[in-house]
Amino acid sequence: MMNTRVDLFSARVPRYTSYPTAPHFHPGVTSATMREWLANLPEGLPLSLYLHIPFCDTLCWFCGCHTTVVNRYSPVQSYLQNLLAEIATMGPLVKGHKVTHLHWGGGSPTMLAPDDVRKVKKALDEAFDFAPDAEFAVEIDPRGMKQEMITALAECGLNRASIGVQDFDPKVQKAINRIQPYDETKAVVDALRAAGVASLNIDLIYGLPHQTNANVARTIELALTLKPQRFAVFGYAHVPHFKKHMQLIPEDALPQAEERFEQFELAHSLLSSAGYVAVGLDHFAVPEDSMAIAMKDGSLQRNFQGYTSDDAPALIGLGASSISALPQGYVQNKPEVPEWRKDVEAGELPVARGIALSEDDKLRRGIIEKLMCFLEVDLSAFGKSTGDFPAEMEALAPLIQEGFVVVDGAVLKVPQTARAAVRLVASVFDSYLAKSKAVHAVAV
Ligand code: SF4
Structure with a gap:
């Protein structure tokens, strides 16, 4: 039985970036399901696009992303050819829907050659109908980033850059195989x-590895000098049986x-003192x-x-392994590039698996999302009470006892001081x- 605060934080629970979570997706959801769901989207429903570039030039040993290390550009180039084809297949299926948000992630989207950045953005502009004020965000690895790349991204309308830093301490950087001096990051910023x-x-x-309170504080002190609008402060998820390279940590x-x-x-208190608003579990933003x-x-x-x-x-997710989240359910693309490529070349949607949402899934997804976003949920907003x-409620009892959640009528609230426990509360x-049978990261 769990009975101490440390035991509770050592519980392994999902991050709830979706509900149901990805381990519950199954192959019963196919490309035909995806086509049907897209055809039945409510008229004019706005869309968000996610584009996955699953390549990096070195492997960070803490990395949990779906990526492959390449030391030549040709695999990236041939992936791009297929990505352009997938974009061309998807565009007509969502005609009439405005795209309000575009996000490129990976892997390292900044692995692309500057001209390929322009080519992909042009293909997206031709295939989809972007809202005039659409946000365009890209995940950026500052190591070795050239001015031509920054120019290409800016020309394509980049208006939000997400920069990977992790920790500025050289000993920590060595232990995670990611050497990235502060000056290099600052030059890119x-x-x-x-x-x-x-x-x-x-x-x-x-x-x-090797992180102490002192170097977390020093990293935040340095990062604050870069004056970003947002911070994301994630907990390292050590799952070496699942991601073999983590055995090098x-x-x-x-x-x-x-x-x-x-x-x-500590991160929470330093960023809050610096004027950032805490958002959900682990994000911070200027007011x-x-x-x-x-x-x-x-x-x-x-x-x-x-x-x-x-x-x-x-x-809508594009690229190998990307996940689409539609009102009807989730759909994941084939994770391995060769299988994904085969479907794309055949003009098919490269779907591997997914899950259709039941009414109960939708209810629980709503409750979990409210908790993860606002640390609070009013069950009556879902037409429910704690009695339902x-x-x-029985599973919540030890968390209530620890002060991780307070129940007031139909409202469940995670106090600010127990923010770290919100995944545990949501997992109930x-x-x-x-x-x-999936293995998740510890709660904090
Ligand atoms: S650059 Fe990003 S995606 Fe690539 S290995 Fe490092 S953490 Fe993972």
Whole structure:
């Protein structure tokens, strides 16, 4: 039985970037299902697009992304040919829907040659109908980034850059195989701003090997000098049986549960003191940023990138392994490039699996999303009360006892001081978790 705070934080629970979570997707959802769901999208429903570039030039040992290391450009180039074909196949299926948000992730989208960035953006512009004020965000690896790349992205309308930093301490960087001096990061930040990219996000990670409270504080101090509009502060998820390269991380140098918790709290307190608004579990934004505003006005959403102020109710994923989130359910593309390519070349949607949402899934998804975004859910907004969830309330008892959640009528609220426990509280409403064989990261 779990009975201490550390035991509770050591519980392995999903991050709930979707519900049901990806391990519950199944091959019963096919390309025919996806075509039918797209055809039945409500007229004029706004869309969000996600484009996956699954290549990097070196492997960071903490990485949990779907990516492959390449030391030649030819695999990237041939992937791009297929990606252009997938874009051309998808565009006509969502005619009449405005795209309000475009996100390129990976892998490293900045692996692309500058002219290929232009080519992909042109293909997207031709295939989809973008809203005039659409957001265009790209994940950026600053290491070795050239001015031509920044120019190409700016020309294509990039207006939000998400910059991977993780930690500035050289010893930590060595232990995760990601050497990235502060000066190199600052030069990229300055060049992006000079090119007119106004909004910047910085990704940091706690729980890395050799990290201490002192170097988390120093990293945040340095990162604050870059004045980003947003921070994302993720906990390192050590799953070496699932991601073999994580075996290269020295396990004896990993902070333990109590230290991880302290690092999480420290990041929260330093960023809050610096004037950032805490958003959901692990994001922070300046008060005038759209994410902080969405947090305040109740429109914040959870998605595969973490949190978003983009309120498009449908997300289309393009590229190997990407996931689409539609009102009817989730659909994942084939994760391995050769299989994905075969379908794309045949003009087919490269679907591997997915899940159709039942009414119960939709209810639980709504409750979990509210908790993950706002640390609070009013069950009466879903036409329910605590009495409708007897098993869940029983499972919440130890969390209530620890002060991780407060129940007031139909409202469940995670106090600010227990923010780190929100995934645990949300997991109580996950009806798939008990049946799951998937291994998740620890709660903090
Ligand atoms: S650059 Fe990003 S995607 Fe590539 S290995 Fe490093 S963390 Fe993973």
